[in-house]
Amino acid sequence: MTTAFLHAEFGSPETAAAAVESLVSAGVSPGDIEIYSRRPVETESPLLPRRSRMSLVAVLSAIAAGSGATALVFWIQRDYPLVTGGMPVTSGWATAVVTFEVTMAGAIFGTLCMMIREAGLAGSRRRAPVPDLPDEGVIVQLPRAEGLAERLAGAGALRVEIAEPPG
16 A cells, blocks of 8 residues: 655745644654755754664674674684784784774764664655755655645645655
8 A cells, every 4th residue: 555645845944844843743753754955954943853873873883893803803812822023812902903993894884774774765664756846945745644734734835735655
């Protein structure tokens, strides 16, 4: 079953912000609302405050990768004891280089994966196509439901249309 979407065009970010507040107060989930504009939309408070877990995932993936790299190097040094340059078998200098590099790679990989997830590029969520954006103004997109088109028109939308997802 495909879900139709509503596209509402607003002339200013302030009008769009008021419409988004009206939709959220009517029970529409902020996760269902998307906002499109050619230019950055600046308002006093965020239109759709969404928590990001990107920094937490970056730190956790860095810790996991760094711990794994340290353990791997430690056990390799213990299993294949090579004395090089007069240093002890389990040298902190050799371990530190590998640990640092793999820790940074883990943080980068975790951040990249979380960015793809938070941007909605991974997953089976059916999306409507990105609307044609006006030079000035803002487009608010949300799943179609009873009474929302009238609420958007009453909030100052210049145009409200129904869009079908592709496929």
